[in-house]
Amino acid sequence: MIKRALLSVSDKRGIVEFARGLAELGVEIISTGGTAKVLKEAGVNVIQVSEITGFPEILDGRVKTLHPLIHGGILAVRNNREHMKQLNEMNIKPIDMVVINLYPFKNTILKEGVTFDEAIENIDIGGPTMIRAAAKNFQDVVVVVNPDRYGSILEELKEKCDISRETKLKLALEVFEHTSHYDTLIADYLRKKTGARPFPETVTITMEKVQDLRYGENPHQKAAFYREVVPVEGSIALAQQLHGKELSFNNINDANAAVEIVREFSKPTVVGVKHANPCGVGSANSIYEAYKKAFEADPVSIFGGIFAINRTVDVGIAREINNIFIEIVIAPDYQEEALEILREKKNIRVLKMEELALPYKPEGTMDMKRVRGGLLLQDADEVDMNTETIRVVTKRKPTAEELEDLIFAWKVVKHAKSNAIVLARDEQTVGIGPGQVSRIWAAENAIRQAKDRARGSVMASDAFFPFPDVVKAAAEAGITAIIQPGGSVKDEESIKAANEADIAMVFTGIRHFKH
Template sequence: MKKRALLSVSDKTGIVEFARELHGLGFELVSTGGTKRVLRDAGIPVLGVSELTGFPECLDGRVKTLHPVIHAGILARRDHPEHMAQIAKLGISTIDMVVINLYPFKATILKDDVTFEEAIENIDIGGPTMIRAAAKNWQDVTVIVDPRDYDGVLAEMKLGKISLETKARLARKVFAHTANYDAMISNWLGRQAGDDPLPETITMTYEKVQDMRYGENPHQRGAFYREVGKGFEGTIAAAKQLHGKELSYNNINDANGALDTLKEFDGVCAVGVKHANPCGVGLGKTLHEAYVNMYNADPVSIFGGIVALNERVDAATAEEIAKIFVEIVIAPGYEPEALEILCRKKNIRVLELPEIRQKNKREFLDMKKVAGGLLVQELDCELMNEEELKVVTDRAPTAEELAQLKFAWRVVKHTKSNAIVLVKGDQTVGVGPGQTNRITALELAIKYAGDKAAGSVMGSDAFFPFDDCVEAAHQAGITAIIQPGGSIRDEDSIKKCNEYGIAMVFTGMRHFKH
């Protein structure tokens, strides 16, 4: 009996060559719509689905392959005599190969002017049904959804037959393909409707951007995946690399953290990140000034770090950056001379992200995998409610102190807990991240600040459980504090601030980051 292959692809890469080879190997080809036209135009004999089923396409092409002649031909088990007898009685021939990729839903929703109706019409129905049927009957039916598999399948066929291992691998690929497709549709429809981003069940789909050389450490495998859809233009996943070697797992994680901090500031800003913590943040009237402030905040820690800038990089700023080794510079753009200066350095990665000022959205979600489960929360896109700021000490902060306190609050939000940040003169001067107690975080920040601690202000990501932090702040010359408040011992800290003339403001909002 002549073998039969059903071909219906939206991605027509390599389909003519593959079909020609199948025909040469004795396959009868069956196809639909555009694929059929392409094959006939190439001079390859092909039978239309309607010719096979005896039933015309209808409903504007919505119904073409949803017919027993097609699905019985795919699903009949060759090792079940009753199946084979039944399809023979019905005059149905087996289909031995199904080559299908689905309507281009992803390409459709990525279009700027896509309408809801257009997206709906690009939800494939017959395609998923056929490839799932073929994958279910994988021992008897070879199913291909990826043009990259054509050559390997042909090579095996020319050696005699397609191995069961290959058939099983191709079938598994189908279910990954349809799961991705259905999740993409579900997520897009949910975003259009404004559904709760934390539903009863959660199904997500991501597409691989690249395999990493390794993960967080050389003995771990790693890869980077990107979310599907529009709206992610201001994220690290959308950055374009202009120079340098491939990004590593840690590069991407740190660059993401740098962007998160940078987006907190509307003015000209430079952020330095090292090991997922801000090590320096600077503001300025010019980018050069902001960068110098960031660098001087901690010249030691920025070595080998990540630099994020929210203005187009000029030559003067590039010259400053080029004086030290940094892993990554990411900015909305570069003057030609600035790019030439940076690209002289072999090991620097230069990234361009035009929408770098685009704010993050709650619905991006923050996820952390734990053994046996997944923690999911809205992204922390709040900073503080200005109306709820409460001066709790006898002395209120000056206007300048209040501006610097808000600066410190923006940075401490993105510093690993327990976190303390000291700010003075539009730059961070001390960052104490990721400690198991708050006083040690403060002591670390004071140590980094050195002489700059005197006259600085302090931000704390959570409340003070004791008044020891106020005592240490006084000894270092810190003049004002911003913190959430809410400890049962708040009054102890307030009294200590009043004793030393330190101004303290409560935000009423905590920013833990683990």
């Protein structure tokens, strides 16, 4: 039976109605501060915590519930005779329900211009202590941290005159999920403020659910989508969907890949992605021209793929897209007529991300890869190539046009699964060979895809050449310049092969494995 309930909430949603429902069932209401005031003004009979403890709230409300007369009433095990004997001797009445949600630390740190002192003041002390105590004693105490549970709890009380053990256990679980999330937010905030090292001895990650998904990579896998609590600029998790059916697991993953690639470019650029790999990328002076380059780079693979566009989508692009089957279009904005054209297709997902039009800037984020039973954590691969430090290692230097295309291809190959080779010409990919266990196979696939367009193109490789075979294949295909990290024990053999074919080759000193 629920005879006494302690209510103290920062989020006042539904608390008046819930308190009234409890009062109608004969439950005595205990409360504090602002919650007590709201309930009294609504006509709900309330006993102040200070009336029970005989001790006023002190230190600007920092200390009010931290008292044996409160915690004894929460933590006493009802079927433990010694516990109940001590309560009786000390005149402590049991508390059967604790309804608390914590100071709004998240909302505070997300406010623009918030000070460090304001953030610290919004670290709750008494709230976590009480809900953890109640959750530990869940078999005897109902603990509620989520206002969305009020309705179902009142229904169960009205129907059964009590709350089942199963419900109590689920509510206790919510408490520890809630406090874990809360404490991790605080730790992350302090880590950033103190400049502490990014790889602590223990790692706790907290994220918030965006949505449940229909399924995962395959229909037999269940899935959900989560995002970081503090938004990261340019994140697919913050994209605004303007049209189309719900995003799937693969849609989100592929869209993220497209966004990561297009953000490498400041010039008008369109990126086509299929299965998280680039299949066509084009840059130009106009976004329409860039679109035509991206599509014509590989008009076959883009079927059922994604376009990421870093300028406003105009009517011309919208009409072109509607001529083929595309899953998703992502852009910073859309002309109104262009948006109406895209909406003619029922299933295409249209996403708006204003950040795609902004210059790229490294976020200092971490990249995580889950392995069975563990987690790999690393800095995100946000290093940019410095054109002043790349090293020409062949007799012939690349022309200005070749160098421009080499840099373009290098930005794309960074985002293709390793082993990866990208061929480009006139700021357009003409052949992409991603995800091969042999680098020569990746090169052969890119050359095969490029066909005649390989002649006069440039090549980018995400890692060094272990043998000169890739250079020889490039020479046979008519490729004129190569960019690669260098660093192989057989670099000299590759350089010799390039010189013999009059191929210009530059080393970046940077590798871009993507596994």
